[in-house]
Amino acid sequence: MSPYRRFRDFASKSTPGIFQVIGDIISIASALPVFLLLGFVTGLYTTTLPLSDETTLQTLVLSVMPLLVTYWIIIFWLAGLYRNWFVRSPFTEMFTVIRAIGFGSIVIFLAILFTSANFRGFRLKIVLYAVILTILVVLVRVFGRMLQRFLRRKGIIKVSTIFMGHPEAMLEMFTIMKENPSWGYNVQGIVLKNDADLEKWTSIAHGEALQIPVLGFVNDIHEIVKRDRPADLVVMMDALDHRWMIELVMECRELGIGVKIQPDLYELFTGQARLLAIHGMPLIDINPELMKTWERFIKRAIDIALSSCVLIIGFPFLLITALMVRIDSKGPVIFKQRRVGKNGKVFTMYKFRSMVIDAEAGGQKWAVVNDPRVTRIGRFLRKSHLDEMPQFWNVLKGEMSLVGPRPEMPFFVDKFKKELPYYTRRLVIRPGLTGWNQIHYRNYQESIEEITNRLKHDFYYIENMSLQLDIEIIMRTAIRVFKGHGQA
16 A cells, blocks of 8 residues: 555544644654754753763753653643644634643743752743744644645545534535535535425525435434434524433434534523634534543542542541441441443442342332431441442542532433433533532432432533532532431
């Protein structure tokens, strides 16, 4: 196979993130030699480092390069620079690069400040290096955009797309996309509302639009997205049924399909919809990052650190608790139960057993106040929340987080999904040991009203996820545990 053919095959399978990572590695690797050339070799400023020997200079570059590449890739990743920036404004991307390099340079600045006695000689060098790196990263990313536009215009990179909505809106969107082949969109087909819209489309479509396959009607959209698996689903319909739309979005999320919605004027006027310019088109992108990359990283780091500390430092206490459970009643010390986690993945959750061993003999059901199935020691464990201590192992494994919606049993998830289609939206994040609902709940009564109230709290957390909110929830939970507000 020729090098051109290999490049073409690689490019056709590449995402914008791949271009961005490769470009950044090239920029970071180039920045150090350019920095040394301008600084040390040309004598722009003096240095006490023995760099006159060419062999010494090469050794320095080769030894430092891997560390710099790793460091900056992590900084850029935490700054969110590896999402799909191709559809966003290049100026927004450039400003994000500047902020990321500024932050990374400050970290280097502080590291040298506290470790080097000759700090004054490094200040100008750090500034020069940051400027060089910024220029190279921006230039290479601009080149990467140009390369992607060329490959998309030639049809090497294609973004498969399905339109769903009104004939006029879809025809207008198709016309815009055809006028901009560098976007790379390839319309797989359209989905219409009913037979009347089909007649309308047939009467107004012209040219290449007539060649677009009609995949079916709105009622068939679930089967269509499963069958055709487009990269994007663009919805152009007024007066959407919100519950139906949430269910569709959740299904597309599980399939890895991005959903973009063309908002109506009322939603814009009332502020209910916030637009995102995608290739300059006003669309709502239903594929948001719930937390910034660096926040997700720190949240997971906190999960690992705290769960490890609890399991290691509290191990003797855990053994004592296990012994108390064993002495109090017959049966296993640890109670295992299947729960539904992130994206609907089922996992085994652990708790200290607080009920008699045949508690679920009559079928799965929610615990209630003064539940007769609860043992004597189990009542104490529930009041103090100590029965949930083994779940720190679930947190350490990544099946749960310290903060998030509480995981439910598959039986109840299936039941609530039928009555509340948007229930599955709470599954977009890891379930938690505690959450916004846990610090506000009143009882465990099973009812649609109770589940709806829970969802309000869960959705509030999902929409407002942040490290600050997590810290508040953890502190409030600690107060509740200290006061013994658990339900027995």
